[in-house]
Amino acid sequence: MGRAVLFASIAAVSACALFPSLDGLGGQDASSPPNDASHDPTELPDTTPPESGGDTSVADVVTGPLYERVVTIVNGGSTPLPVGYTIGVPFPASQIQAAVSAGKMRADLADLGVKGPSGERDRLIDASPFPSVVWFSLSAQIAGGATDTSYAITYGDPNASSPPANGAAVFAFYDDFVGTSLDGSKWMSQGTVSVSGGELTLPKGGLGAVTTLSLPATTTVEWRAKISDPTSDPDGQTGFYYWFGFQRNGDFVTTDPWILWIARDESLVGAEDDADGCPNDCANTPGAQNNGFRNYGIERQPLETIFSIDNATSYSTPATNDQAMSLMIRNFLVTSDVVVDWMRARTRNYPEPTVSLGPEQQL
Numbered sequence: 001m002g003r004a005v006l007f008a009s010i011a012a013v014s015a016c017a018l019f020p021s022l023d024g025l026g027g028q029d030a031s032s033p034p035n036d037a038s039h040d041p042t043e044l045p046d047t048t049p050p051e052s053g054g055d056t057s058v059a060d061v062v063t064g065p066l067y068e069r070v071v072t073i074v075n076g077g078s079t080p081l082p083v084g085y086t087i088g089v090p091f092p093a094s095q096i097q098a099a100v101s102a103g104k105m106r107a108d109l110a111d112l113g114v115k116g117p118s119g120e121r122d123r124l125i126d127a128s129p130f131p132s133v134v135w136f137s138l139s140a141q142i143a144g145g146a147t148d149t150s151y152a153i154t155y156g157d158p159n160a161s162s163p164p165a166n167g168a169a170v171f172a173f174y175d176d177f178v179g180t181s182l183d184g185s186k187w188m189s190q191g192t193v194s195v196s197g198g199e200l201t202l203p204k205g206g207l208g209a210v211t212t213l214s215l216p217a218t219t220t221v222e223w224r225a226k227i228s229d230p231t232s233d234p235d236g237q238t239g240f241y242y243w244f245g246f247q248r249n250g251d252f253v254t255t256d257p258w259i260l261w262i263a264r265d266e267s268l269v270g271a272e273d274d275a276d277g278c279p280n281d282c283a284n285t286p287g288a289q290n291n292g293f294r295n296y297g298i299e300r301q302p303l304e305t306i307f308s309i310d311n312a313t314s315y316s317t318p319a320t321n322d323q324a325m326s327l328m329i330r331n332f333l334v335t336s337d338v339v340v341d342w343m344r345a346r347t348r349n350y351p352e353p354t355v356s357l358g359p360e361q362q363l
Helices: 093-101
Strands: 067-074 086-090 113-116 119-121 124-126 133-137 147-155 173-175 188-190 194-196 199-202 208-215 219-227 242-247 258-265 268-274 294-300 304-309 312-318 325-331 338-347 354-357
Touching: 067 086, 086 354, 113 133, 199 208, 199 325, 208 338, 219 242, 242 294, 258 294, 258 304, 258 325, 268 304, 268 312, 325 338
Parallel strands: none
Antiparallel strands: 067 147, 067 354, 086 133, 113 119, 113 147, 124 133, 173 338, 188 208, 194 199, 199 338, 208 325, 219 294, 219 338, 242 258, 242 325, 258 268, 294 304, 304 312
């Protein structure tokens, strides 16, 4: 499952996820092979050296990118965008596919990189079912009211190896659960939890929970997870099912404040906000839950909280988000595992910077 963000080999950008893993938002980086047999690899450009005396094509001699598109970042707010601030660059799937079809970009996106004033940046790529976005973080502050054009997306080297794609260098918090144990520098745990095959599992009957250190109030968190048996009964002692999102700060106490996706009945999941001035325990009408992977999100704006599921806004509520909270995942289900493919979070300034991608330029 997901090797983190969401990206995968782009055999058909419109159909395959590229990134936090190729199977979803949680994506794989472009160098990873598809982890789903339904994702057919796309043939890459022929980079075999020519025979002596043979024709030497551009693909044979390229040693760097051939094209770039300048990224324009406009900080319309008065607060500087700090070093490490996460930037998402819209790069429509149709434009990516057009570049691939024209032979300008590799089908696996291994040549798509981001350069900045201090050199190449780590990048992650979202693709279908997400809007296509290239993510990176700032290497230099952008002052309030300033415009920056020192970053660019580059591509075109058929011999390129995959650019750096460390999610922790792109997002304030990032985990795609590689290895065989929970990363103790990111999480505290309670009950039974395990890591294997790029997934975090909170097993049935294990009363498992994980939480992070606190994150600033205006933080957006996204994750990809599934419940193997949504019809499971809750824990007999607590009466709880499962939940994901923000809760409290650095402890496992099962009480408010919380801002999360939660199940309070079999086969149903809903959004709730019981923190930061949300009037009267804000909650939406729960929707049907299935046993497949789903993408969840919670955006804490200064005066509003927005919940999304499967990449679409599901519920929003007025709220005064000025309180640091921790990420939290819990499972109290009797007959169902909770499996998390990846989880990422980014702190945000409001008003948000405006980010646009310029026209293609040949180098």
